[in-house]
Amino acid sequence: MNHRVCLKVNGEARDVEVEPRLLLCHLLRDELGLTGANIGCDTSQCGSCTVLMDGKAVKSCTLLAVQADGCDVTTIEGLAGENGLHPIQQAFWDNHGLQCGFCTPGMILTAVEILDRNPCASDAEVRHGLEGNLCRCTGYENIVKSIVAAGARESA
Amino acid sequence: MGRYVGHSVKRREDPRFIQGKGRYVANLELHGMAHVAVKRSPYPHARVVGVDSSAAAAMDGVIAVFTGRDFADGGCGALPCGWLVPDTKVPERPVVVTDRVMHVGDSVAVVVAEDPYTASDAVEAIEVEYESLPSVVDARGTTDADAPQLHDGIEGNVSYYWKLGDSEACKQAFAEADETVELELVNQRLIPTAMEPRAAAASWDAASEEMTVWTTSQNPHPIRLLLSAFTLGIPESKLRVISPDVGGGFGSKIFHYPEEVIVPWVARQIGRPAKWVATRTESQMTDSHGRDHVTVARLAMKSDGTFTGLDVETWANQGAYLSTFAPLIPTALYITLLAGNYRTKGVFGRVHGTLTNTVPVDAYRGAGRPEAAYLVERLVDLAADRLGRDPLDLRKQNAIRKEEFPYQTPVAFLYDSGDYDRLMSTAAANADYDGMRRAQEEAREEGRLRGVGVVCCIEASGPAPSAVAGSLGSAVGFWESGEVRVHPTGQISVFTGSHTHGQGHETTLAQVVADELGVPLESVEVVHGDTGRINFGMGTYGSRSACVGGSALVRSAEKVRAKVVKIGAHLLEAAEEDVVYDRDAGRVHVKGSPDRAKAFGEIAFAAYTAHNLPEGVEPGLDFVSFYDPENFTFPASSHICEVEVCPETWQVRILRYVAVDDVGKVINPMIVEGQIQGGVVQGVGQALTETAGYAEDGSFLTGTMLEYAVPRADLLPGIEVDRIETPSPHNPLGVKGAGEMGTIAATPAVANAVLDALRPLGVKHVELPLTPERIWRAVRDAQSAAA
Incomplete structure (x- = not known):
C-alpha cells in the first residue's frame, strides 16, 4: 500500500504517493528529478547523498521517504538564493574544493551544518566534522580549505 | 609562462558540479527506460547446474530475464584482453557465464524491469543451483602443486611469465657484493573505489539501427572499438559511446566490463532504452582491483653504500580473467621501474602472472609503478639500516645525477630529465629534516615511538610511443587526437580524445589552446567524452592527458596559426614572410607595422566566407592532429613523512607530510597541487587503512565501505606541497604526468616512517596496511624473538 508524503523541497510544497520502502534519495532523484544528491555507498558511509532536513545534514540513502513527511528538505539545487551561489559553493569554486564533483553536493551541505554550528571552525574541527563524508579525489585538503574560508567570510 | 599557461585559472567545470548539475550516467532519464539488475555469484568457483528464473519472470513489472545462454546465443562475444605479453594464456571471459562462475560477483543472469526496486526483487527471486568447486585466491599459492587447476590449458594457473634486465650483471653484482639486504613482501590488493559506482545506459534506434551507449568510462573510443569488434558486434559507424561526467576513475573505469555489453544488448532485445547502476557492493566486487603482488627481492651493494644489483621475483595476481590491460601492469609498468631513481646497474626482474578465483586485477592509480616504488624504497631503507647510514644521504649518493640525463636504465626506459638531488634537498629543507631527526631523538629518549620516512620515487607517465607499446604487447596505439575547430565568429571548439573525470581538462586544455592562438580563454570550449563528436581518442589514464592529449592540441593549433598567417597576409596584401602572428594580441600584423593588422576573428570569418582567399587555400579553419609521443615522461618526487606510533594502542598518527614533486612544466598549478594532494591520500590509504579482503575459502570480505576503509578527512593533518620543474624535452609543452606521483610516493613514505618509528623495537617489516593490530x-x- 502506498503512503502519502507531504513535504517541502527547496521551499516548494510537494505531495507524493510512495511505496513505504522508497528511500528519500530515490524520491528526490527519481520522482522529483533532483539528481544533485548522488548515491555513492548505500550504507551511509560516504555522504554523497547528504541533504538538509529541517536544517540538519542527513544521508538521504538511509532515510525512508515517509520519514520526511512534514519536513523541510533542502538539496544542493535549492541551496543558492536568488543572488547566485551560496558562499560555501563559491568557496569550493575559489579553492579548488572539488575534482570529479560526485561527493561535492554532500560535502557542501555538510559544510552548511558544520558552519552553522561553528562559523569559526578550525582546520582540525572541519576535518572532524567531515567524518561522515568521503572524497576519493581531493585528499580533502582543498575541501577543508574551502569550508574554513567560507566560515571566515561569513563570520567576518 | 603564458597569459594562461602557468596560472591557477579557476576551473570552468565547477559551476555545474557545485550546483548539483553534474551529468553522471546514473542521472540519465530516457523515455520508456527499463532498469537492469544482475544476478551474481556468491561462490568463488562453482559449476552452474541450473538457473530457474520462472518466479522472477512472473513478477509484476518484470520485462524479461536473460541467462548466459541467451547472451551467448544472441551474439555476445567474450570480453577480450588488449595487452598480451609473449605466450600469454588467456582464459575465456564471457559477458554472462553459462556453466561456471570464477569469482564472487561473476554475472549469472540478468533481469530487466520497469523500475530498479522491482529489478532488484526479481534478482532475489532467481534460483541458481551451484556445485561448489575448490578455489584459490592467493597470488603465489595458486601456483602450488595442490592448488585447483582453474582453466583448461593454463598449467599451474600461470597466464604468463615475463622477465627484463641483465641477469648476468645482476648475478655478478651479488657475487661481488659487500652487503646484501633481502625482503619478502605483499603489495596488498586494493579497490579503487571511485565515489561514483559504475553505470551504463543504452538506447537503440531500430529504424536507423543505431545504438547509443552511455558509460562511466575513462576512454569511450576504445570501449566503442571493443564493443564493435568483440562483444556487441554493432559497426563503429552505427555505435556512439558517450562518457559524460564521470565521478572519478583512478584506472578502474578504463576497462571493458560485462555490464557495458549487457545493457545495450538488452536495449536492442526489448526495443526500449535501458539503464544499470551498480550498487556500491557490486562495484566493490566487480570493478577491477589493483596491486596484489607477492614479491621476493634483494639488493646488492658495496660497503661504501653504492647499489650494484637488484634481483626481483614477483607473483602478480591477475584474478579470474585477464581484464583489458591486466598483463601490462606487472610487466612493462612495474619491472621497468625497478631501477627507481638510482644508478643501480645489475637490475633483473621477473614476474609470474597468475590466475585465481578473485575479481580481475588491472590498473589502479599508479598501476605497477607504486608496486615498484614501495619495493625499492623499502629495500633502500633496509640498506641504510644495514650500513648504519642516514636514508636520505644514502639515496642522494645513489641517485642519478642531473647531468646524466637522458639516462638509460638497465630496464628499458630512457629517463627524460630530472634533478633528484635538488628534489631531495628541497624536500629536506621544507621538512626541516635535521630538525625532524633531532625531535625524533628527543622523543625516543622520552620513550615515544617517532619515525621519519623519506623517499625518492620515479614514475613513467604519458603512455606511450605506439610502436613501443606494440612491441611490449599492446593491441592498440597510444597516440592522442586533438582537433581545434575555429568557428566563423572566431569562437573555438576543442575536441580531445582524452577524458576528464576530475582532472580539470575543460580548463587546462583551454588554457593551452588559448595561449597557442592568443585568444581569450572564454572563447575556447573543450569537448570530450563522446565518440559522436570526437573522431577518435585513447582516453585518460597513465597521466597522459597533458603530455599526449595536450601535445596533440598544440600541433593542431600550430596548423591553425599557419593558415591564419597565410590568409592574414593575403588580406593585408603582404607576403607571408612579411607578417607575424602576435600571440599576445591574437592577430596577424605586418612586421614593423603593428597597426597594419587583422584580428584573429576577422581572419576566421574570412576563412569561412571564402570570398577572398589566397590561391590554393581551402575554406574553413579546422585542424586535427594525431600525436604519437616520442617517449614516456618521467616525473619524480621526494616526500618526507613524520609519524608517531602510540605504544599502547599502536595507532599511527601522521604529524607532518611534506611533498616535493617534479612534474615538468605546469599548466595550472592549482590543479596540479590538487592532483598531488589527492594522490598522496590514496597512497596513505594503502599504507594505513585499505585492503581488499578475500577469506581463504574465496569469500569476499570487503563489499561495502564499512569494511573497505577509504581515508577520511582526519587521517592527515594536512599536506605541504611544493615542486621543482625540469621540463620534459620530449613533448612541446615540457610537461610530465601529475596524476599518479602522489600515490606512488606516499605509500613508501608512510611505511618507511612507521618502520623507522618501530626500529628501536627490532621490527624490520610489517605488511600493509599498517593497522594497530598488525x-x-x-x-x-x-x-x-629477542627474548
Whole structure:
C-alpha cells in the first residue's frame, strides 16, 4: 500500500504517493528529478547523498521517504538564493574544493551544518566534522580549505 | 609562462558540479527506460547446474530475464584482453557465464524491469543451483602443486611469465657484493573505489539501427572499438559511446566490463532504452582491483653504500580473467621501474602472472609503478639500516645525477630529465629534516615511538610511443587526437580524445589552446567524452592527458596559426614572410607595422566566407592532429613523512607530510597541487587503512565501505606541497604526468616512517596496511624473538 508524503523541497510544497520502502534519495532523484544528491555507498558511509532536513545534514540513502513527511528538505539545487551561489559553493569554486564533483553536493551541505554550528571552525574541527563524508579525489585538503574560508567570510 | 599557461585559472567545470548539475550516467532519464539488475555469484568457483528464473519472470513489472545462454546465443562475444605479453594464456571471459562462475560477483543472469526496486526483487527471486568447486585466491599459492587447476590449458594457473634486465650483471653484482639486504613482501590488493559506482545506459534506434551507449568510462573510443569488434558486434559507424561526467576513475573505469555489453544488448532485445547502476557492493566486487603482488627481492651493494644489483621475483595476481590491460601492469609498468631513481646497474626482474578465483586485477592509480616504488624504497631503507647510514644521504649518493640525463636504465626506459638531488634537498629543507631527526631523538629518549620516512620515487607517465607499446604487447596505439575547430565568429571548439573525470581538462586544455592562438580563454570550449563528436581518442589514464592529449592540441593549433598567417597576409596584401602572428594580441600584423593588422576573428570569418582567399587555400579553419609521443615522461618526487606510533594502542598518527614533486612544466598549478594532494591520500590509504579482503575459502570480505576503509578527512593533518620543474624535452609543452606521483610516493613514505618509528623495537617489516593490530603483532613477534 502506498503512503502519502507531504513535504517541502527547496521551499516548494510537494505531495507524493510512495511505496513505504522508497528511500528519500530515490524520491528526490527519481520522482522529483533532483539528481544533485548522488548515491555513492548505500550504507551511509560516504555522504554523497547528504541533504538538509529541517536544517540538519542527513544521508538521504538511509532515510525512508515517509520519514520526511512534514519536513523541510533542502538539496544542493535549492541551496543558492536568488543572488547566485551560496558562499560555501563559491568557496569550493575559489579553492579548488572539488575534482570529479560526485561527493561535492554532500560535502557542501555538510559544510552548511558544520558552519552553522561553528562559523569559526578550525582546520582540525572541519576535518572532524567531515567524518561522515568521503572524497576519493581531493585528499580533502582543498575541501577543508574551502569550508574554513567560507566560515571566515561569513563570520567576518 | 603564458597569459594562461602557468596560472591557477579557476576551473570552468565547477559551476555545474557545485550546483548539483553534474551529468553522471546514473542521472540519465530516457523515455520508456527499463532498469537492469544482475544476478551474481556468491561462490568463488562453482559449476552452474541450473538457473530457474520462472518466479522472477512472473513478477509484476518484470520485462524479461536473460541467462548466459541467451547472451551467448544472441551474439555476445567474450570480453577480450588488449595487452598480451609473449605466450600469454588467456582464459575465456564471457559477458554472462553459462556453466561456471570464477569469482564472487561473476554475472549469472540478468533481469530487466520497469523500475530498479522491482529489478532488484526479481534478482532475489532467481534460483541458481551451484556445485561448489575448490578455489584459490592467493597470488603465489595458486601456483602450488595442490592448488585447483582453474582453466583448461593454463598449467599451474600461470597466464604468463615475463622477465627484463641483465641477469648476468645482476648475478655478478651479488657475487661481488659487500652487503646484501633481502625482503619478502605483499603489495596488498586494493579497490579503487571511485565515489561514483559504475553505470551504463543504452538506447537503440531500430529504424536507423543505431545504438547509443552511455558509460562511466575513462576512454569511450576504445570501449566503442571493443564493443564493435568483440562483444556487441554493432559497426563503429552505427555505435556512439558517450562518457559524460564521470565521478572519478583512478584506472578502474578504463576497462571493458560485462555490464557495458549487457545493457545495450538488452536495449536492442526489448526495443526500449535501458539503464544499470551498480550498487556500491557490486562495484566493490566487480570493478577491477589493483596491486596484489607477492614479491621476493634483494639488493646488492658495496660497503661504501653504492647499489650494484637488484634481483626481483614477483607473483602478480591477475584474478579470474585477464581484464583489458591486466598483463601490462606487472610487466612493462612495474619491472621497468625497478631501477627507481638510482644508478643501480645489475637490475633483473621477473614476474609470474597468475590466475585465481578473485575479481580481475588491472590498473589502479599508479598501476605497477607504486608496486615498484614501495619495493625499492623499502629495500633502500633496509640498506641504510644495514650500513648504519642516514636514508636520505644514502639515496642522494645513489641517485642519478642531473647531468646524466637522458639516462638509460638497465630496464628499458630512457629517463627524460630530472634533478633528484635538488628534489631531495628541497624536500629536506621544507621538512626541516635535521630538525625532524633531532625531535625524533628527543622523543625516543622520552620513550615515544617517532619515525621519519623519506623517499625518492620515479614514475613513467604519458603512455606511450605506439610502436613501443606494440612491441611490449599492446593491441592498440597510444597516440592522442586533438582537433581545434575555429568557428566563423572566431569562437573555438576543442575536441580531445582524452577524458576528464576530475582532472580539470575543460580548463587546462583551454588554457593551452588559448595561449597557442592568443585568444581569450572564454572563447575556447573543450569537448570530450563522446565518440559522436570526437573522431577518435585513447582516453585518460597513465597521466597522459597533458603530455599526449595536450601535445596533440598544440600541433593542431600550430596548423591553425599557419593558415591564419597565410590568409592574414593575403588580406593585408603582404607576403607571408612579411607578417607575424602576435600571440599576445591574437592577430596577424605586418612586421614593423603593428597597426597594419587583422584580428584573429576577422581572419576566421574570412576563412569561412571564402570570398577572398589566397590561391590554393581551402575554406574553413579546422585542424586535427594525431600525436604519437616520442617517449614516456618521467616525473619524480621526494616526500618526507613524520609519524608517531602510540605504544599502547599502536595507532599511527601522521604529524607532518611534506611533498616535493617534479612534474615538468605546469599548466595550472592549482590543479596540479590538487592532483598531488589527492594522490598522496590514496597512497596513505594503502599504507594505513585499505585492503581488499578475500577469506581463504574465496569469500569476499570487503563489499561495502564499512569494511573497505577509504581515508577520511582526519587521517592527515594536512599536506605541504611544493615542486621543482625540469621540463620534459620530449613533448612541446615540457610537461610530465601529475596524476599518479602522489600515490606512488606516499605509500613508501608512510611505511618507511612507521618502520623507522618501530626500529628501536627490532621490527624490520610489517605488511600493509599498517593497522594497530598488525603493528602490535609485529612488535610482539620481534620481542619474543629477542627474548
